Amino acid sequence: KGHRAVYIGVHVPFGKQGRRRHRHRGHRHHRRKKEKETDREDGRESPSYDTPSQRVQFILGTEDDDEHIPHDLFTEMDELCFRDGEEYEWKETARWLKFEEDVEDGGDRWSKPYVATLSLHSLFELRSCILNGTVMLDMRANTLDEIADMVLDNMIASGQLDESIRENVREALLKRHHHQNEKKFSNRIPLVRSFADIGKKHSDPHLLERNAPGNLDTGKSGDVKGTGTGGSRENSTVDFSKVDMNFMRKIPSGAEASNVLVGEVDFLERPIIAFVRLSPAVLLSGLTEVPVPTRFLFLLLGPAGKAPQYHEIGRSIATLMTDDVFHDVAYKAKDRNDLLSGIDEFLDQVTVLPPGEWDPSIRIEPPKSVPSQEKRKVPKFPNGSTPTGETLKEEGHHAGPELERTGRLFGGLILDIQRKAPFFLSDFKDALSLQCLASILFLYCACMSPVITFGGLLGEATQGRISAIESLFGASLTGIAYSLFAGQPLTILGSTGPVLVFEKILFKFCRDYGLSYLSLRTSIGLWTAFLCIVLVATDASSLVCYITRFTEEAFAALICIIFIYEALEKLFHLGEVYAFNMHNDLNKLTLYSCVCSEPEKPSNETLQAWRNMNKSVENIAWSNLTVSECVEFRGVFHGSACSHHGPYIPDVLFWSVILFFTTFFLSSFLKQFKTKRYFPTKVRSTISDFAVFLTIVVMVLIDYLVGVPSPKLHVPEKFEPTRKDRGWFIDPLGSNPWWTLLIAALPALLCTILIFMDQQITAVIINRKEHKLKKGCGYHLDLLMVGIMLGICSIMGLPWFVAATVLSISHVNSLKVESECSAPGEQPKFLGIREQRVTGLMIFVLMGLSVFMTSVLK
Numbered sequence: 001k002g003h004r005a006v007y008i009g010v011h012v013p014f015g016k017q018g019r020r021r022h023r024h025r026g027h028r029h030h031r032r033k034k035e036k037e038t039d040r041e042d043g044r045e046s047p048s049y050d051t052p053s054q055r056v057q058f059i060l061g062t063e064d065d066d067e068h069i070p071h072d073l074f075t076e077m078d079e080l081c082f083r084d085g086e087e088y089e090w091k092e093t094a095r096w097l098k099f100e101e102d103v104e105d106g107g108d109r110w111s112k113p114y115v116a117t118l119s120l121h122s123l124f125e126l127r128s129c130i131l132n133g134t135v136m137l138d139m140r141a142n143t144l145d146e147i148a149d150m151v152l153d154n155m156i157a158s159g160q161l162d163e164s165i166r167e168n169v170r171e172a173l174l175k176r177h178h179h180q181n182e183k184k185f186s187n188r189i190p191l192v193r194s195f196a197d198i199g200k201k202h203s204d205p206h207l208l209e210r211n212a213p214g215n216l217d218t219g220k221s222g223d224v225k226g227t228g229t230g231g232s233r234e235n236s237t238v239d240f241s242k243v244d245m246n247f248m249r250k251i252p253s254g255a256e257a258s259n260v261l262v263g264e265v266d267f268l269e270r271p272i273i274a275f276v277r278l279s280p281a282v283l284l285s286g287l288t289e290v291p292v293p294t295r296f297l298f299l300l301l302g303p304a305g306k307a308p309q310y311h312e313i314g315r316s317i318a319t320l321m322t323d324d325v326f327h328d329v330a331y332k333a334k335d336r337n338d339l340l341s342g343i344d345e346f347l348d349q350v351t352v353l354p355p356g357e358w359d360p361s362i363r364i365e366p367p368k369s370v371p372s373q374e375k376r377k378v379p380k381f382p383n384g385s386t387p388t389g390e391t392l393k394e395e396g397h398h399a400g401p402e403l404e405r406t407g408r409l410f411g412g413l414i415l416d417i418q419r420k421a422p423f424f425l426s427d428f429k430d431a432l433s434l435q436c437l438a439s440i441l442f443l444y445c446a447c448m449s450p451v452i453t454f455g456g457l458l459g460e461a462t463q464g465r466i467s468a469i470e471s472l473f474g475a476s477l478t479g480i481a482y483s484l485f486a487g488q489p490l491t492i493l494g495s496t497g498p499v500l501v502f503e504k505i506l507f508k509f510c511r512d513y514g515l516s517y518l519s520l521r522t523s524i525g526l527w528t529a530f531l532c533i534v535l536v537a538t539d540a541s542s543l544v545c546y547i548t549r550f551t552e553e554a555f556a557a558l559i560c561i562i563f564i565y566e567a568l569e570k571l572f573h574l575g576e577v578y579a580f581n582m583h584n585d586l587n588k589l590t591l592y593s594c595v596c597s598e599p600e601k602p603s604n605e606t607l608q609a610w611r612n613m614n615k616s617v618e619n620i621a622w623s624n625l626t627v628s629e630c631v632e633f634r635g636v637f638h639g640s641a642c643s644h645h646g647p648y649i650p651d652v653l654f655w656s657v658i659l660f661f662t663t664f665f666l667s668s669f670l671k672q673f674k675t676k677r678y679f680p681t682k683v684r685s686t687i688s689d690f691a692v693f694l695t696i697v698v699m700v701l702i703d704y705l706v707g708v709p710s711p712k713l714h715v716p717e718k719f720e721p722t723r724k725d726r727g728w729f730i731d732p733l734g735s736n737p738w739w740t741l742l743i744a745a746l747p748a749l750l751c752t753i754l755i756f757m758d759q760q761i762t763a764v765i766i767n768r769k770e771h772k773l774k775k776g777c778g779y780h781l782d783l784l785m786v787g788i789m790l791g792i793c794s795i796m797g798l799p800w801f802v803a804a805t806v807l808s809i810s811h812v813n814s815l816k817v818e819s820e821c822s823a824p825g826e827q828p829k830f831l832g833i834r835e836q837r838v839t840g841l842m843i844f845v846l847m848g849l850s851v852f853m854t855s856v857l858k
Helices: 018-025 028-041 052-060 120-132 144-157 163-173 180-186 190-203 205-211 307-322 324-332 336-349 387-394 411-423 434-461 468-485 497-513 517-537 540-546 549-577 586-591 604-612 627-632 650-671 681-689 691-706 745-766 779-795 805-814 838-857
Strands: 073-083 087-096 100-102 134-139 216-218 223-226 237-239 256-265 272-282 294-303 595-597 636-638 816-818 830-833
Touching (some): 052 336, 087 307, 120 307, 120 336, 134 144, 144 272, 163 294, 294 307, 324 336, 411 517, 411 779, 434 681, 434 691, 434 838, 497 517, 497 745, 517 745, 540 779, 650 691, 745 779
Parallel strands (some): 134 272, 256 294
Antiparallel strands (some): 073 087, 087 100, 216 223, 223 237
């Protein structure tokens, strides 16, 4: 209690007499004692403040009242200068929303945003200004004239200003403010300016309503006059023709202004300083370049010859106002000492760079991510830990009510339904966005190819019993049901490699032992569906909480590697099918040829095939056969332009490689287009949302125009089973013995484990906390829907579908929502995911309709 903080720094020429300062200190202990008594009366005892950080943490811990709630701040610095060598005016020289922007030397444009670098000397001088200058908190004024009068009265009363020069100072304070955007608008040609003004008058008054407190009436002339009750705006009008609306959009909703006024005049012998906080904020006409109510004013006027010094002090207070901690202190400060504590805490956090080891003229680019300053606001315990840190540590990796075991039959499922039911209607309303349309088109293209390919591979493995049409129908049916009723509709169902391997093994087993494949598969599918429902009934999904981040990352990495490998494998496979001559002689291109001829020693299979076609070696015109006919008649290709499978076709492979890599790089470029400098923000954002779909359309069009016969996707043309000997419903027993219904439970157990792990690990990845999902999830409900649809697909002889990791992650990424309002130089903030059911629903509806769009897809 008896200790006194002593600050050692450079001598500053500002301030009052030392005797006055000493007398001010003499009452410090009495004041602190009084504050402690007040704290005890409020039921909270103030701790002893050993450091400025502790004092700041105590200040920030006080309860907010209506007039001291921190808002986002826009800071503008104006400097007093001569205009045309005749009269003074305030000229805007810098501004801060998050990072500093300066008017370049030419005065025609703003600099790029950069991290402000301050001199330590200017920070000490700023501290001296606050210590010795005029500090007026919670001033109630409606106009700049009233503010000037109250500040000057206070300065005269405290002896900081002589009465004889009052009018000169007042006249200087009320000089006209010239903003940078005024030159920008005056340089426009009249036609361009008139069109811009028309657009602003019709669309942009809402921006002012968003930022200024209260309501504003917009007149026909485009001027906005204050009539609300939230903040005072008397005698304030806004001319939209002089407002830069592009910059206005970057200012957060409800933001307030901090005005820094510095300059030199010839009638002052020593500097005068004032720090003013208005309550409530006031919209002062002409003071700020954007119509934002002013909350803080910092004034520094001094004798001529020290303009650079005043400029640096102005930059220091403006940079402090953008600091998260001092910003809050400025709003909650009760007196001068609170502001000084905020400055001292800021100085504690400052890093000093030696002048001889770096170039101060280098501007530091804004970082992509700024670390949180919350730890500066939260008091530490003696062991160095913070309450928030402990709270985070106590929370499990997937802690939440979704994974708590209820101990009741279907208890988890009931809770999932109760959790998701209130959001069911909003799941459709929230899809009214252009971003959702982009997601539908992108995921439709992304889902179609693997489903058709999976169906083709399954058709080869099962001799056509389940093929592309069944795969397409099954995906559409399962996806629609899952999107409508699942707990997490952001998950996309698809075909997976492990399921294909299981189908191959099962078909080989049935063929070797003479069993009906489709019937045994139906039995296994029904058992699997039953076991999945048992897992739902027993809250087995709660075991998901034991899945670690390592397991998630390993699983996701494995799936990604498989996808990349399969894409490259298809490219290499094209090299085998469409072979090219690696030993070409360009001078002998006219001599190359490839013809079909009869095999020298036909095999028994070849002879049998000829007999089946009623053909013989003699009545086949070998030299006139096409490539497909030669392959059909088991002919042999001869010639210098022949490979093992037929003539060399170099164009297809190389053109496919070009399409492959161009599609990848073009989609990546368009996806990042929102960060480019071309076109308005809305256009860039739309191009980024539709990046993949635009790329596919462009590359398909180029492929069509070039005309190279690159391989295309084979889509079924009719809605009917692939084989004529099967229908849409399969008998679980069929021609198999009765005991196969019971023995099917064993492979079903393995299949259940496979589906449970595949489904739930993907669900865990989608439901990560960093995705900021607000509508909750439903692991039990998800597994129930997968189990029910698996049983239905088994009865109908359709493939099984579970959560597809890569497609689900792509779906989530395509629905990311970022802040539209971000400060210059600041990266848009990730706000969450657009959670809804429509994108998944429409993707699978379009897949079902693909059978009727065969001509277009081809």
